[in-house]
Amino acid sequence: MTQFVVRRLLGAVPLVLGIATIIFFLVNLAPGDPTLLLLSPGVTDEVIQQMRENFGLDQPVHIRYVKWVGAMLTGDFGYSFSHSRPVVDVLLDFLPNTLILSASALVVAFLFGIVLGTIQAVRQYSALDSSLSVVLLFFYSMPSFWLALMLILTMSLYARNVWGLPIYFPASGMTSTEYEFLSAAGRIADRVRHLVLPTLSLALVLMAGIARYMRGSMLEVVRQDFVRTAHAKGLPERTVVFKHALRNALLPIITLVGLYIPFLFSGTVFIETIFAWPGMGRLIVEAIFQRDYPVVMAGAFFFATMVVVANLVADLLYAVVDPRIRYE
Amino acid sequence: MARKDGMVDESMLHGPSPKWRGGLPVLVLAASMAACDAGPTERPVPDVAFCQEVLPAVEAYVAQARTANPVPEDPRYGGTAVLGSIGELADGMNGAVSSAYSATQHQQFVNRMTLIDSDANLEPRPYLAERFEVAEDNTSVTFHLRRDVYWHDGEQTTAEDVAFTYETVTNPLTAFPNAAFWDRYVQGPEGVEVIDDFTVRIRMEPHAEFLDPFRSLGILPEHLLGDVPPQDLKQHPFGTQCPVGNGPFVFYSHAAQDRWVFEANPAFPEALGGRPFLDRYIYRVIPEQTTLLTELLTQNIDVYSGVAPDQAQRILDDPNSELIDFPARQYVFVGWNARRPQLEDPRVRRAIAMGTDRESIVEAILQGYGTVAHSSVPPFHWAFDEGRIQPIDYDPEGAAALLDEAGWTDRDGDGVRENAEGVPLSISVKYNQGNQQRQDIAEIMQFQLADIGVDVQPQVVEWATLLQDINTPDLRNFDGVVMGWVVEFKLDDMDLFHSDRIDQPFAWSGTRNPEIDRLLVELGTAVDRAVARELWAEYQNVVIEEQPYLFFYFPSRLVGVSSRMENVTMDQRGVWLNVKDWYIDPAAR
Numbered sequence: 001m002t003q004f005v006v007r008r009l010l011g012a013v014p015l016v017l018g019i020a021t022i023i024f025f026l027v028n029l030a031p032g033d034p035t036l037l038l039l040s041p042g043v044t045d046e047v048i049q050q051m052r053e054n055f056g057l058d059q060p061v062h063i064r065y066v067k068w069v070g071a072m073l074t075g076d077f078g079y080s081f082s083h084s085r086p087v088v089d090v091l092l093d094f095l096p097n098t099l100i101l102s103a104s105a106l107v108v109a110f111l112f113g114i115v116l117g118t119i120q121a122v123r124q125y126s127a128l129d130s131s132l133s134v135v136l137l138f139f140y141s142m143p144s145f146w147l148a149l150m151l152i153l154t155m156s157l158y159a160r161n162v163w164g165l166p167i168y169f170p171a172s173g174m175t176s177t178e179y180e181f182l183s184a185a186g187r188i189a190d191r192v193r194h195l196v197l198p199t200l201s202l203a204l205v206l207m208a209g210i211a212r213y214m215r216g217s218m219l220e221v222v223r224q225d226f227v228r229t230a231h232a233k234g235l236p237e238r239t240v241v242f243k244h245a246l247r248n249a250l251l252p253i254i255t256l257v258g259l260y261i262p263f264l265f266s267g268t269v270f271i272e273t274i275f276a277w278p279g280m281g282r283l284i285v286e287a288i289f290q291r292d293y294p295v296v297m298a299g300a301f302f303f304a305t306m307v308v309v310a311n312l313v314a315d316l317l318y319a320v321v322d323p324r325i326r327y328e
Numbered sequence: 329m330a331r332k333d334g335m336v337d338e339s340m341l342h343g344p345s346p347k348w349r350g351g352l353p354v355l356v357l358a359a360s361m362a363a364c365d366a367g368p369t370e371r372p373v374p375d376v377a378f379c380q381e382v383l384p385a386v387e388a389y390v391a392q393a394r395t396a397n398p399v400p401e402d403p404r405y406g407g408t409a410v411l412g413s414i415g416e417l418a419d420g421m422n423g424a425v426s427s428a429y430s431a432t433q434h435q436q437f438v439n440r441m442t443l444i445d446s447d448a449n450l451e452p453r454p455y456l457a458e459r460f461e462v463a464e465d466n467t468s469v470t471f472h473l474r475r476d477v478y479w480h481d482g483e484q485t486t487a488e489d490v491a492f493t494y495e496t497v498t499n500p501l502t503a504f505p506n507a508a509f510w511d512r513y514v515q516g517p518e519g520v521e522v523i524d525d526f527t528v529r530i531r532m533e534p535h536a537e538f539l540d541p542f543r544s545l546g547i548l549p550e551h552l553l554g555d556v557p558p559q560d561l562k563q564h565p566f567g568t569q570c571p572v573g574n575g576p577f578v579f580y581s582h583a584a585q586d587r588w589v590f591e592a593n594p595a596f597p598e599a600l601g602g603r604p605f606l607d608r609y610i611y612r613v614i615p616e617q618t619t620l621l622t623e624l625l626t627q628n629i630d631v632y633s634g635v636a637p638d639q640a641q642r643i644l645d646d647p648n649s650e651l652i653d654f655p656a657r658q659y660v661f662v663g664w665n666a667r668r669p670q671l672e673d674p675r676v677r678r679a680i681a682m683g684t685d686r687e688s689i690v691e692a693i694l695q696g697y698g699t700v701a702h703s704s705v706p707p708f709h710w711a712f713d714e715g716r717i718q719p720i721d722y723d724p725e726g727a728a729a730l731l732d733e734a735g736w737t738d739r740d741g742d743g744v745r746e747n748a749e750g751v752p753l754s755i756s757v758k759y760n761q762g763n764q765q766r767q768d769i770a771e772i773m774q775f776q777l778a779d780i781g782v783d784v785q786p787q788v789v790e791w792a793t794l795l796q797d798i799n800t801p802d803l804r805n806f807d808g809v810v811m812g813w814v815v816e817f818k819l820d821d822m823d824l825f826h827s828d829r830i831d832q833p834f835a836w837s838g839t840r841n842p843e844i845d846r847l848l849v850e851l852g853t854a855v856d857r858a859v860a861r862e863l864w865a866e867y868q869n870v871v872i873e874e875q876p877y878l879f880f881y882f883p884s885r886l887v888g889v890s891s892r893m894e895n896v897t898m899d900q901r902g903v904w905l906n907v908k909d910w911y912i913d914p915a916a917r
Contacts, residue, residue, distance in 0.1 A: 031792070031796050037792060047501065084568060156622055173614075177612070
């Protein structure tokens with residue numbers, strides 16, 4: 001097992017470095033240049049040259065590449081042009097915001113996805129199964145930005161202004177502007193209120209997919225001999241489903257968890273933009289538009305590393321949940 | 329052109345950092361909760377040496393000023409107003425390097441002070457300078473500063489600050505974005521003389537509207553930034569992490585791409601209105617216009633700056649919101665690259681203007697919130713005089729005749745005209761991605777100009793790439809480009825149309841016209857507005873004839889305001905013009 005982990009980790013190093021190289025050249029060879037965005041009438045060529053020097057853009061690409069890789073290996077990702085701060089500090093500001101949102105979305109999505117998928121499998125071909133399928137397919141087919149706008153329309157604008165409901169949700173931001181003045185409980189409530197709409201926009205789409213997987217996986221398991229045996233020896237339905245079938249049906253879902261880990265960190269541009277959520281997705285996209293190379297490269301590098309790590313974690317989790325799998 | 333800036337979201341980061349690795353929202357919440365126990369009054373301090381030095385001083389000064397200046401007994405005082413807008417305050421309060429509209433406005437009206445401001449007729453008026461004199465020969469201007477203005481860390485604002493600011497923005501190494509301001513000023517230390525602590529003189533050669541730069545230039549604190557090399561100012565934490573101003577609002581906190589929080593300055597001079605009515609003023613970044621509209625209609629924000637024309641009706645229909653519209657200081661145009669064979673003849677450019685029904689395009693795109701432009705002089709400006717210019721009106725027959733005359737006819741019957749060498753009259757028009765109005769312009773022009781045998785190809789390009797295409801003097805990779813241009817009250821087209829600047833980035837059209845050259849020079853030195861008005865009328869008519877640009881429109885700026893807000897005035901001087909006088913209806917607080 002240890003050997004397997006070490007081997008996989010060593011294999012990951014050239015992979016991550018290769019990704020970093022590709023990212024570096026893609027970003028740096030794209031047309032446009034951060035100093036062009038700062039250009040205004042009366043700013044002379046010497047000034048622009050000075051700015052390029054300040055940004056370290058006056059050197060040829062290959063020299064910049066060597067310097068960047070060298071600095072990166074020591075954990076130095078450089079200085080953000082547009083934020084005027086070290087890149088690592090900027091990433092550390094935005095990362096927790098993204099984690100809050102995507103973690104709650106994943107928790108909601110997996111929780112409800114597993115429950116709904118299980119219900120559907122247990123009641124296969126019932127009216128409940130079919131109607132849930134229709135609803136889930138609806139959410140699955142909806143782009144999340146459209147869902148987000150509809151949620152804002154109904155649960156924020158209409159709920160408050162048209163229907164006059166006592167509960168409605170803010171359409172943007174992570175906290176209200178009075179956040180600093182709230183009590184501890186008030187702050188938690190305030191954050192939860194702000195989380196509801198963006199979480200739902202992300203979770204509903206994910207949940208639909210997870211529920212479909214879960215239903216399929218569960219159906220496969222309930223047909224197996226050990227489940228039939230459990231039924232035959234007279235165990236109550238509840239025990240059969242939860243103790244025998246569900247635990248085995250969850251195995252493929254773990255792969256999904258692994259696949260979604262990078263999403264935890266990357267955030268989603270559309271949802272973050274619509275709900276004015278200052279997360280990683282928006283950070284990186286803004287940085288691309290600003291040609292803020294250090295932020296783009298560090299962000300992309302970070303995501304790439306997360307994908308590699310997540311895959312490794314998923315592989316290891318298999319061995320944990322399924323004793324038949326052994327890595328030698 | 330917005331650039332974005334960042335700072336610590338303090339509510340998230342003061343907790344022990346590994347806590348968020350818990351990954352569950354509850355844990356993250358708990359971590360951020362622990363971070364905020366300090367309570368609402370203590371301002372968050374970013375982990376940067378400069379900020380750790382200055383912000384405690386600000387904290388102490390504000391606390392002392394609060395005690396010394398109790399809030400007057402008046403129901404108008406109190407409350408928090410929230411303004412939402414689409415983008416960050418690029419470069420924040422760093423006036424030495426920022427040029428974006430919202431950021432500059434915050435420096436002028438919110439966090440810092442300018443030497444002078446202007447009345448509704450754009451006549452200069454005392455502000456930080458309680459009076460000013462202009463030398464009789466117009467070669468210098470002397471400012472006498474108020475003696476009751478303090479930086480928010482307690483230092484007094486003096487002539488040294490003005491001299492430092494002037495030297496900084498005229499130093500080429502700073503790369504001050506409006507360097508054209510200083511073309512006819514004596515730049516650098518020779519240009520500014522500190523006469524005493526509160527008197528400062530600035531030298532220049534006589535020129536037009538020379539006071540205008542001092543209306544928009546927020547004075548910077550010498551005692552905090554005096555040691556910073558000018559080329560390092562852009563990266564300095566003063567801009568977005570811990571600005572220290574001297575204006576009506578004190579910086580409280582900034583979370584990148586989220587919000588800026590300001591609080592009332594209790595010691596703002598009585599003579600200038602004293603402490604603002606609002607306790608707090610918050611600027612929120614909400615990058616999606618639909619969300620902004622919802623937040624206004626659900627009263628989560630009080631002001632929505634930058635309403636899209638197609639959202640205006642929703643605000644007008646809402647009983648709890650009002651719509652303010654006023655001229656924006658900008659225009660939108662199609663810039664021609666006259667270096668291209670199709671476009672080198674002014675007659676072709678004129679024919680395109682005649683073949684484009686700008687009236688109806690502007691009405692359709694802006695829904696009435698804007699006016700057709702014929703030149704760079706905006707309708708609110710003193711130099712604007714509709715009766716004196718001869719605009720080109722929509723006239724497709726005239727356009728066809730003019731193209732025939734210029735030698736462009738459809739020789740092969742494909743619907744597109746060619747010249748004698750067989751070059752087709754085919755023009756690509758570039759616009760930046762994500763700008764619907766500019767896309768509409770390019771596409772409607774394609775449709776309308778097809779009627780007179782001109783083939784227009786709209787082409788979408790990403791913003792930074794587009795800037796490289798058009799600004800690089802030896803590239804100029806475009807035929808036509810839909811662009812916007814922001815103007816100051818001091819109009820100056822030198823960089824756009826003077827042939828001396830043809831190798832400079834902004835000489836997009838590349839046209840050479842000796843009449844334009846002469847008039848631009850004369851306009852630059854015309855101190856007297858009456859004389860200047862004559863020249864502007866003449867200049868505009870030459871530009872209309874030459875058509876380096878097809879001017880399209882002067883848009884209005886639309887702002888949605890909650891009806892609980894009182895005393896909100898906005899005009900061409902800006903959205904934040906009288907933010908210190910805004911107050912919230914006490915019944916709706």
